[in-house]
Each structure stands twice: as C-alpha cells, then as structure tokens.
Amino acid sequence: MSIASFISYLSLEKNYSPHTVLAYEKDILDFKDFSTLQFGLTDIDEASYGLIRTWIISLVESGISNRSVNRKVASLKAYYKFLLGLEKLTINPLAKHKALKIPKKVEVPFSELEMERVLGQVNYGNTFKGKRDKLIIELLYATGIRRAELINLKMKDVDLDGNTIKVLGKRSKERIVPLLELVKQSFLEYEVVRNELNAIQDEAYVFLSSKGNKIYETLVYRVINRYFSEVSTKVKKSPHILRHTFATHLLNKGADLNAVKELLGHSSLASTQVYIHNSIAELKKVHFSAHPRNKKL
Structure with missing residues (x-):
C-alpha cells in the first residue's frame, strides 16, 4: 500500500503531471520486481543500500x-x-548515494540570422495551419515558454490589451510573461482563422488542430522541425532549443540573469546559469573590447 499512497501523493498533493507520475511508478515497480526476483524481497521498504546498489549496477551493465x-x-x-x-x-x-556522472549536453541555440530567416523569409501561407504554425514559433522564441506551457495556454490567459500572457509552469506555478507587439499582431491574425474553424472541440485552449482539438506535443515538435529545416542545418531542432535560443539571445544583449530566470520560470538561478555557457562568445567580445588591459596591446 505504501507505493500506492506515494503515487496518490504525487498526483493529488504534489500535482505532478500524469506522465511524470507514471514514470515514478514504473521506476519504483521495476526495483520491486528486481528485489523480488533476485533476492526474494517483496517489501522494498526494507531494502538495504547494498541491495539497491546491486540494482544500480545491473542497470548500468544492461546498457542504460x-x-x-x-x-x-x-x-x-x-x-x-x-x-x-x-x-x-x-x-x-x-x-548518502551519489549520482552517476553524466556528460554535459551542449545545446546549440539557433542564431539570430536563423531566427530572422524562419520568421521573415519562410512562406507559411495564409491558411489556418500557416497562421498557427508561425504563431507557435514566434511565441516560443519571444517568451521562452516550455512546450507543455504552450500546449496548455488558454484563451483567458492571453491579455492582448496588456500585452501579456499568464503561463502555468511546473508545480502549477503561475507567471506573467510580456508579449512583443509583433507576436500580438500574429495572434490577432491567428484568432481570425481560429474562429473560422468548422467545429471547435477544445474552445478553452489557444492552439488547436485543424479539427478543433487541443494540440499535442508531437505536433509542436513537427512544426519546429519542419520550418527550421528550411533555414538551419543543425541536427537538433526542437521546442526546447527555441527556449535555449530565447535565453541566450537575451543574455547576449545584456539582459539581467535574474530577469531571464523569472521569464523562464526557473525556481533557482543555477538552472538559468546554464545559458551563460551558450553566451560565452558574446562575453568574450565584451571582455576583449571593454577591459582596460586589452588597450595596452
């Protein structure tokens, strides 16, 4: 019953998403199965660190x-x-367990030129899908919101008069993100074609499929991959790369790290500091041009 209680706790009290709760449950049940099959232990509440370490070793040896x-x-x-x-x-x-070392992933953001091309040169068409897809890209780049936050954005959370959107982030934490005037105009254009859909099933949500249903994660990924393939040779093209691009470009232009942290909805500054590494080229330029000792050369 302890595992069931924990899963209920994650869902009802911590308000984790169904996908996250399912991942927790699977991980714990996998360990329970291992404990039972290898050691005959049916109650993992009594597991020792030695047993857990054996499980960890077996996972590593299996190639995970x-x-x-x-x-x-x-x-x-x-x-x-x-x-x-x-x-x-x-x-x-x-x-006292220490996590296994993992290699740092280098997330390469899109350049300003690539962003200018995807938003200024690509032909999206004057259709519902075209207007929607362009707004998806503009909104992700202009606000840095996560893919899930974009998918779950509701009409009532968009304030075009105040040029802001209210975003529901991780752990149900709300934040207000400003809208650029260009994004506002794209939203108004999208709203016209959105209202012309024959049937809208999920009226509350901003982004819909052509059948009037709330969009899904794979659709957003396909949109990003499709249009950026026209302007970029980067291997990885995803909504998360656009989030990196948003943060990197702001920092490159001198934005305050704490301000970027709030815009991204990070709970700690450490999460935001990752993006400084992407800005190192710009930092080198500033350092080179501004440091008094460099003038001595």
Missing part, C-alpha cells in the same frame, strides 16, 4: 545511460523520503 539510471534512483529516493515523512522509516537508504 547514466542519466536514465539517475532518474530511476531519484524516483526511489523520493519514495523513501516520503516514507520518512510518514515515520515508516528512520533512515533513507539512499541518503
């Missing part, structure tokens, strides 16, 4: 990436932390 292993262990660690809160455990067996 260190990143995926860390995620699974994090799920189990959260479960034991939950049991500690209920006083069903006196110590978390994973309290």
